Amino acid sequence: MNGYERRKQKKMDQIYSASLSLFLKHGFQKVSVQEIAKKAKVCPATIYNYFGTKEKLYADMLIDWMDKRLELCEQILASEIAFQEKTKRIMLLEAKSVNVLFNDAAVMPLGAEMDEWGNQLQQYSEEKVIPFYMRFIALGKKEGFIKQDISEETSMFYFNMYKNVLERYVNAASTQDHIEENIDQLINLFFFGLVGRSEPMKE
DSSP, rough: OHHHHHHHHHHHHHHHHHHHHHHHHTTTTTHHHHHHHHHHOOOHHHHHHHSHHHHHHHHHHHHHHHHHHHHHHHHHHHHSSSHHHHHHHHHHHHHHHHHTTTTSSSSSOOSSHHHHHHHHHHHHHHIIIIHHHHHHHHHHHHHHTOOOOHHHHHHHHHHHHHHHHHHHHHHSSSSHHHHHHHHHHHHHHHHGGTTOOSOOOOO
């Protein structure tokens, strides 16, 4: 990456950070390009030159945010920590991330551009998100935490079901301490149910 590309990427990162903060706080419709430019410390013309429209900025910002979130998940999966701890961290990251994608204030804009973004999001899921969870499930089977005869589709359904419940719990809990106090028990329930077995299956 040369000097020009580095400067451009830095400006784009500033714009993404500023727009995400403003969209989450005020909603898409109430935030202007001028406000984003002021917070990002760039000229409004720079935003139009990079993205063309506010809708395109919104879509690109979310893709950038998803890339960064997925990178964190990849780092967790590749780490040396135990599989149960990996699952705990990924679930918490995913549960807290739901507030960004489906925040009540940041109502998604409508129109042809956002319809196109919906197609882009579907493609993103197929090309990046699903392959990640396939690797996650394969590792769980290898380490004996997921039964070999359970299909990837069923495993993903169970993971998403549990993650969605955890997301509601995380957002309903009054303090972070309360979440940390109970999360290990919730992860044990995820793997071993109410029977309480605490060791992975042996080959």
